[in-house]
Amino acid sequence: MKKPQPYKDEEIYSILEEPVKQWFKEKYKTFTPPQRYAIMEIHKRNNVLISSPTGSGKTLAAFLAIINELIKLSHKGKLENRVYAIYVSPLRSLNNDVKKNLETPLKEIKEKAKELNYYIGDIRIAVRTSDTKESEKAKMLKQPPHILITTPESLAIILSTKKFREHIKKVEFVVVDEIHALAESKRGTHLALSLERLNYLTNFVRIGLSATIHPLEEVAKFLFGYENGKPREGYIIDVSFEKPIEIQVYSPVDDIIYSSQEELMRNLYKFIGEQLKKYRTILIFTNTRHGAESVAYHLKKAFPDLEKYIAVHHSSLSREERLEIEEKLKRGELRIVCTSTSLELGIDIGTIDLVIQIGSPKSVNRALQRIGRAGHRLDEKSKGILIGLDRDELLENTIIKYSADNRRLDRIHIPTNALDVLAQHIVGMGLEKEWDLKEAYNLIRNAYPYRNLSWDDYINTIKYLAGEYTKLEHKKVYAKIILRDNKFKTKGSVRAIYFMNIGTIPEETKIAVYTLDNKRIGYVEEEFVEKLVKGDIFVLAGKTYEFLYSKGNKIYVRPVKGVNPTIPHWFSEMLPLSYDLAIEIQKFREEIAKKLEREPLD
Template sequence: MIRWAEREYTDDEIFSILSDPVREWFKRKFGSFTPPQRYAVLEIHKGENVLISSPTGSGKTLSAFLSAINELILLGKEGKLEDRIYVLYVSPLRALNNDIKRNLEGPLAEIKEVAKELGYDLPEIRVGIRTSDTSSYEKSKMLKRPPHILITTPESLAIALNAPKFRERLKTVKYLIIDEVHALAENKRGSHLALSVERLQEMAEREFVRIGLSATIHPLEEIAKFIFGFDDDGKPRPGLIVDVSFAKQTEIRVESVVEDLIYTPASVLSDALYSRLAELVREHRTTLIFTNTRSGAERVAFNLKKRYPEFEGLIEAHHSSLSREVRLDVEEKLKRGELKAVVSSTSLELGIDIGTIDLVVLIGSPKSVNRALQRIGRAGHRLHEVSKGVIIALDRDDLVEVTVLAHNARNRRLDRVKIPKNPLDVLVQHLLGMALNKVWEVEEAYRVVRRAYPYRELSFGDFMSVLRYLAGEYAGLEDRKVYAKIWLEEGRFGRRGKMTRVIYYMNTGTIPDEAKIRVYTMDKRMIGTVEEEFAERLMPGDVFVLAGRTYEFIKSRGNKIYVIPREGAKPTIPAWFSEMLPLSFDLALDIQRFRGEAKGLINRRDAVSRLMRKYGIEERAARAIIAYFREQARYSTVPDDGTVLVEEVEKEETWEYFFHTLIGRRANDALSRAFAYAVSKWKGCNVGIAINDNGFLLRVPKEARLSEVELRELFRIEDLREVLKRALDNTELLKRRFRHVANRGLLILRRYVGRKKRLGRQQVMAVSLLRVLKEDHPDFPLLREVYREIMEDKMDVENAELFLSWVREEKVKVVVERHKIPSPFAFNLEAIGASDVVLMEDRREMIKRLHRRIMEMIAGES
């Protein structure tokens, strides 16, 4: 059974289990235990599985390690410390591994010193790191003399499980610590790790103690099950949840830097932003500023220094595109208190100790309550200090969003995480890994797999389909031997083929490759990189944005493209490959309700003060919100939790339809594509889509104008999943995602015998495979996986369905209006440009239509 830790142990109780040097060291260094330590240390000592959720700076890492260190010291003292791995620490952040090692080696050395004072010698306790950076020399040293504490990543753990000799070393693990669980649970790296852990447990000498460490995340019961796993009866393994995420006080303020976010010109807005930022930086000792993008971080740091020379040398940018040296340098300066402010994208959100920060500023919505708390939690290093955060909204929708977000954060209304279910591509890798180690009974392997959280409900049929694929059963009979990576006979399976082991080593992992194309100016100066798929679509004359500047595409040569700077030109090609953080469905619904509430206020004279009071926002922000809503109400309708607004606007070449469905980008993604597919079917045309958190836009050619009846009909789609599945055919999204799934599922190999394969070729194979599999094997496991991944992980088809049911039940009514220009609420959607296109199903007809259209234009030109 999973329980919530209720007992907070006293200092004396915890000290009583510690061996003398550890106790003495701890007393001198810290004196007293922090809340997570009080709840967790003794329980881990007793052998309980524990999930700890607590803010940064609360001694979380030590609460996980203390029991284990204590045990190692005890063994050392008694001369019983052996050369084997006792503790395995897994973190998704490879960059942090060295920090963790240092943070362990320091205390271990200090404890050794204390022991010496107390009159005895302790043997050295070794800490080792094993990642893809580890040399084979170090690895062989590690094999001969294993470290007592091993630090690794999920990917390196999977490989270690198949290292013929080293895996023997892993059998002795007694404590497994998984850090940064919040960064894993929601993606396939987490699914991959969950299976690795069960495989490790299966080969281990004993049940090890599992310790999970996480930042604010919800619901913790699910995360605990994810870490602890399940037994063979399908019941979660027992353990404790330590939730001290409330321990730290946070104070969040929402600001708008100008009165009017609609009509203020951009230059005035940025003047106001920088002057406010400068003010905040001056008022505080050290300020941490978050932007949502890396180029944003660069721009803010640059502008602050340019506008306020007093900050020269005192403000730095920090993001993942910067070199490691630069980042380390910034981190060191920060720790030493030499900087007034650091501007970061996401790189300083997690992990590393960054010293004393007394204010965190978020520019733009962080899109999730959890992330907001995580970022703001970086302020006020000590647990008892209040974390102070300011969120600055730069546009109208942003302001509304952060107002609700901050309100939810204050009330601890967290976003729910979604853990992927039965990802079959990840299962392929592990079943192959398992087959490489020994011959398995099918039933036995199925049991191991189902102990992992993501696969707890995996059907035997799905499991077998993966085994059958690996055994080559989907290939033509004569080719079976060539493809097969395992044999499968009489209820057993094992490895097949000489190259299989190499294939596993080189292709394990879940993060897809995205080849980067370098961008040069004509005089051969490199400016940056873009994704290969983006670069491919460019045509000479196209203008696009890179790192905040605009460039015109001239030509491509091999893996490079050449451009000319076009300062101030309007981009003709939107950068639609950068995936933005999605707003959660829960938060989106709260914003719908807020819209309803604000709508009720706009005619009242005390609207501003009411809003200020209830949502704790400053006056200027409240005024800006009320002005925005009044503007919308005057021009059109305010969509809210009871109303969906659909607007039709005529453009030069097209009709545009704005659907104000505030259900978050992921659900809108599902809904918009299904709608676009229906329109494409009715009208025989391609349909362009633009999506954001607040709604979506469909763009159709002039001859395909939709009537009000047709627009209403869209909301009555019966089988959303099926329509969506058909809408995905021929989309770039499906092709790209299928390549990712085929890569993970070892259908298309990323690397083979040291060679990395060109993405273009992988893509063309993916497209052909997709076509053939759809015709011949519609039940092929990786084909089903790609649809599942897109609909459930990338999109949120479930909540899109829920939303449609509300419209059907008339809880939400649809209002259709026709406008000359889009209403204020539609501005942001209009500015996006394009997200994707649903192409006509009949390719031949589509090309014929393109032909007619283009020939008309050519005729019109001459």
Template sequence: MFARAVKEYSKEEVLEVLHPAVAEWFDSNFPSLSPPQRLAIVPISEGKNVLISSPTGTGKTLTAFLSIISEIIRMGETGELDDSVYAIYVSPLRALNNDIYRNLEVPLREIRERNPGIPEIRHSVRTGDTTPSEKSKQLRKPPHILITTPETLSIILTAPKFREKLKSVRWVIVDEIHSLVENKRGSHLSLSLERLRYLTGRDFVRIGLSATINPLEEVARFLVGYENGRPRDCVIVETNWAKALDLALLSPVDDLVNTPSDLVSSKMYELISELVRMHRTTLIFTNTRSGTERVVFHLKKIMEPIEIDEAIAAHHSSLSRQVRGDVEERLKRGELRAIVSSTSLELGIDIGYIDLVVQIGSPKSVTRALQRVGRAGHKLHEVSKGRFIVVDRDDAVEVAVMLREAMRGRLDKVHIPMKPLDVLAQHIVGMAVERKWDVREAFDLVRSAYPFRDLSWEEFESVLKYLAGDYVQLESRKVYGKIWYDASEGKFGRRGKYIRAIYAANVGTIPDEVDAKVYTTDGKLVGSLEEEFLERLLPGDRFVLGGRVYEFVSARGLKVKVRPAYDQKPTVPSWFSEMLPLSYELAIEIGKFRELSFRMLDREEDEELVRMIMEMSNANENAARAIYTYLKQQYLYLKSLGLRVEEMPSNRVIMIESYVDDAGRTHQVTHSLFGRRVNDALSRALAYLAGSRLRRNLGISVMDTGFSVIYPRGVEPVARIDELTEYDLRELLKRAVEKTELLRRRFRHVAARGLMILRNYKGYDISVNKQQISAQNLLKVVSEIDEFPLLKEAYREIMEDYMDIRGAQEVLEGIKSGEIRVLDVGKLDVPTPFAHGIILEGLSDLIFMEDKMSALRRFQKEIEKILRE
């Protein structure tokens, strides 16, 4: 079934399986083999499915293509090479596709120049950016190697003429597979691959490429799919040991609470600027787009004028494609000393030479940390160097444990969405566009895709019935059948001549979001703002976009006019980016670290604890002392309450405490260190249970380290986390979210993916505002329909993808079995140090950031006073 590649082939053995012309080119350009080349080229040449997990810069992509190029040349020499597609390369990024096109041009051109008699291998890119004339050209002379995206692949599978050119496909490469499997783009691609398999009538070689991912066996199942209920065979190549790592945890000060905020900030930017000066090119990651803009702005202020301006740039998804492309090109040319990004540069586009990655704050998972650091030292024998800067105590603990796990080679587990019915609905329409289907044959095809392997017949048929227009209640809302379905005959097919165009114009899983285009007064596009932020702007307001300050002039619809404000003081926009959640596995490890630390403190091994922190995460003394002080204060405060070390909050002890704030509200804090997705599920269920008893809505504050349920003035807590063990958590959560904006927004996304709401009709884009209004009207209707598939999917997406109901159920099972203890220490005059962040998060609607830090310092002084007494 699955085999780990252990045999390392010599260069001579590898060259022997390649076509002589390819072998000669490869031998003259690469004096030695990289680890994935030693392990993977021969299995690929033998026609085996291969999943390669290897750090950035180890030659994964070339490994995948060498055997393919060799075999296509051999086919040309034997007269088997037709005007057809033989290899498909799929990646999630158009920019990466363009890079691959350019990178393939070199070997294909040089091999032909050295061997004029060999056949030409055509390769081209096909994405949403491809012009109609280029598509016509590809139909006349199809590329032998097609470079595309998941969405475009699903469209060309229904293209009447071009799909015929896909019947010859023998290889499919899925690059950056780690960025696809965890979302619905991956689910979508898995079905496209099975439809392609059906079209070709035989298996093709599947090659998956990933920098860091775990568990590899599950990702392999996703890549190769199922045949007759069993996973297809796959060879797993893992060479994550191939690149040396140089990781360190840094804090600009040793006291992250009592040091004034402006001093912490200035020390942080001094530290960053020092790191930038010490390196040729530094890539700086933040966790939000607003953070990206803030860092660029402050770095330009602090560094010498000769070093700044054009030498530092921002890169994030709200900037226009043209601006991003310009930044990438300047980076490749070595013109930038520093580039600041949120998530947009995590994936493998060629951005030139980077010798240092700086991460500000916690990236929330070991896998993401390694993916980001892997952008430094791109070549095989270079060290991937990363520096993690923290200015928050919880972040400091997180990153310390994260770097220890990274250096141990332990990665977070991937979460793959299972049975997304909106994606299924989209593909059923796509299949119906192709031809008339036997229902059971189509059901078997769908279940061959890993995410749908457990799909029930009832679920499959419910989607068919929805698409066939069986729910007459929807016709009054202009939702009509897109297929016909004859249950007695067991057949389905397309309905209406416009369905093909509707499908092609609405394919994809990425939801539309409202944004406003920002132009200068002379018409230059500089980026975009979210509509909610735009509503707050008044003429004369200044904000940062693309690392530059602009003054708001006017807005008409969703078009904003601005003028450059140069060095005037800005108001940084609130980008409403969703914060990255801490992974469940890493949260458990942090809980274990807490438990070990408390035991060391109980044995008075204080200095040993500081040394352990420094050694396990290569932390500077500032960071180690900040972590130690945080843990020590929590320990001493709880000891002052008479608690034993065995009762300190960890992964095995959930502690509850209550605190009344200045407004008289009671914060019932639950220290549940299981990550935000788990805590989101637990907090909403608990707040709903308590709220239903009180017959009023309660507030919640959710963090990775715990949550609080916030009761109104004069109202005492009426429920605890251990009471949830007596209820059906899924049912509680369903009731908790059914009236929320979260459900309304997610239902719009699901309805658009499931073609219930169209994003484009007959060439006209339908605004997100109209989509949202339609979704709200439809939600009322489908809520009255038992087990309606798209509403069912919206709830599944919220509970399983947005939240982590499985992890939450594991926690409740642990409580029920006694493996996890629940300890309630009652109402405290001063909250424990671990509770400070959770409580202040719950006050964020009432206080500004400066006041928040003042409140934190006030808590700290009260704790210190108690400990002195």
């Protein structure tokens, strides 16, 4: 992997079209560090991985050269009716943000172009995810966007959709945002195969945007993939420690071992109240949705005057509720927002003055990602406080602070040879065309997670999908592909099954919560609903509701002021302790144990 050199302003301006150049000069004056490194390399059609903090202009670093190219083509009358760039993000909410963040500069550049008598035609941007209406998808078929914004799962569907695949056959750029959140999971493995399937149609520039992650070389290999058994070339742009960060570790009590739970929680909310006097807007992270609801509820009780300025944001709230909270945050109308993981990634939420983490974030990288949400501009210090509620959390937080201060990050672990994900893509590939076994194998091994995939594992997966091991027709389990003469294709009847089951996100049985005027608040789990009886009061979205009745997969409630309400639990909420942090904790415990042996306490 190559390390690029920063470019001077004049060098970057020299490749920009006149309205783009003048717009940028008037709006931003100068380029941020990631922009200084990335824009020229993307313009030269080089692969790049950008690691930089929140507020450093990552999105523009990735897109300015692309927007400039589209404007140049439009000006010359050469802009075709096809997709030129694909933006992939793990979050649907981030997709809507990016659409706005691209449409605004395009609109402003067009206004500047009018002043200069410089023609720019219609440059289209569209979002295509599972939320997109069928009518909008149909419209995209006739008039495809020049920039397509999507998720890993929707990209895989597009690759197996014959009509829309025609529009991406000559795509020139793919931007993968929040790549650090994808690479360590099977969602990332899924995306890596999709990128290679897309690369089979056409070569394109790969652009990755990441928060602080280690080692970047591994993530770059994951993004760029392999060609003929060797990693593809590209540039790593690391400006992740350009932004100052300040981490404090705090215990609400002097004696964390023998203090009562009541004293601990009383002091916790008192401490948060003291921070409210110093800071305008505070983002509080907990490790669970239950924790976020609980903290918000108790803060409202402790500070009734601030009740309407305290909110909750997590993945089990309705899209409408989440968007409302995000907009209020941007407008500076909230003092505290309690969240679990939903605001961890780069959704635009305006200016946050302080981040408080209640409990241990379980990872150095996650701590930096969360605290990095404070201090929106690059020159502003990100301030965070890690609060331990027991001795283990206090110890973990102390070691996290020490590691972060010394730039000792958790090492990323990328899953390899996941055969369940492989099986999905073999079925998806077989929907495109009939594949030669060797040709498909070579394509799959170009994806970094499958670089060492053995022929035996590959063939066994193929045979399994062809039904050679399963005689389960009596249970309605049938072969998915047809294997004949060293070639395979997918059965036509499997298409609907594939589209309905694509991806690696585990399905949750969700019960929607509605008010009597049919406003959706969010979701709770079936197990929680089974225990509810009429008149029960529970908390959701930081408010208390009375359960009235259930109907199908919905329950109906009315807002009430409740005393001692129940706070729902959601399944699979615990965060794992990172491997490297666990090693550091064990080393520290061992060191202290030896010290105590040498110098026993009185």
